[in-house]
Amino acid sequence: MSGARNLSPAEAVERWLDKRSIELRDQTVETHQYRLKLFADWCEENEIETMDQLTGWDVDTYETDRRSIATQITLSKELGTLKNFLEWAEGIGVLSEGVAEVVDPPKMPADPSSNVKLAPSDATTLIEFYRSSDERASRSHALLELVWFTGARVGGIRSLDVRDYFSDEQYVRFVHRPESGTVLKKGVDGQRAVALPSAVCDVLDEYIAQNRMDVYDDEGRQPLLTSRMGRPTGGTVRDWMYYATAPCHHGPCPHEKDPATCDWYGLTLGSKCPSTRSPHQVRTGAVTWMRNRGIPREVVKERVNASERTIEKHYDKIDPVAEMEARRREYADQIRLEDTEDKK
Secondary structure, X not given: OOOOOOOOHHHHHHHHHHHHOOOOOHHHHHHHHHHHHHHHHHHHHOOOOOHHHOOHHHHHHHHHHHHOOOOHHHHHHHHHHHHHHHHHHHHOOOOOOOXXXXXXXXXXXXXXXXXXXXXXXXXXXXXXXXXXXXXXXXXXXXXXXXXXXXXXXXXXXHHOEHHHEEOOOOEEEEOXXXXXXXXXXXXXXXXXEEEOOHHHHHHHHHHXXXXXXXXXXXXXXXXXXXXXXXXXXXXXXXXHHHHHOOHHHOOOOOXXXXXXXXXXXXXXXXXXXXXXXXXXXXXXXXXXXXXXXXXXXXXXXXXXXXXXXXXXHHHOOOOHHHHHHHOOOOXXXXXXXXXXXXXX
């Protein structure tokens, strides 16, 4: 490999992502970036400073570490991205040949739709806790309410500006704005307005008034959900959701750990906890809940921007008894936690 620059893993990841960004959607590039950041951080922690230091043993050790944490589906996707990245690194001469072959992504489960989701009972417990606790209207609370009641994807949530929330009319709108740095998965076809229950609007009003950081993003826009740096990345939103769904917020740890010393507890550590949930798992739970509440599939598809076929295949795991009971309710009662009059 003489003559090839000794790239650090982080530099190599950045170079690979720059090349892939030409052919992939921004959201897909961001997903790859999140997966490979885990690998680059692991290399740094293990004092692997350049790509040419990586060996098959190192890669196998990383894979073993991830297998002890990630689910089968997550691991399959992570290692698939890692394998592609390492094959590219071999191709440009910064990594010894044969290292990429060590990566062995597990096969996807026969039924991906059986993936873990935030159970409706857990969502109800979490939301009721946030609404009545000192953490009411926190960023974690606002995020959970938004994803649960809209069923939106990460890209849609991070794209929201303050101007996209209409408090008096009780809805949020999702707008595709690629010219200023935010995109929806389905482009302009993903644009929509989604009505919100009044209790959710009360939370968002309080969050904006009390806890939202008064910052702008690089394009001069005001994100609805903010970090100190402005608009969060998709990876940051995922970290926030893992933290927001930690069960130890509202009760004893199911894994008998102390939050004060737990190495799974924190804004960037929550993904390690077996009981926390990703935004996608919250979305999956929300769609299932809406269907269990008797909301027709064609109505749910508009709210969450998914085809009826996708909902049926990947999300629609409704309880037939719950569906029967839900048909007796008026739609206005279907997407709320409390007995208040809400918009449908």
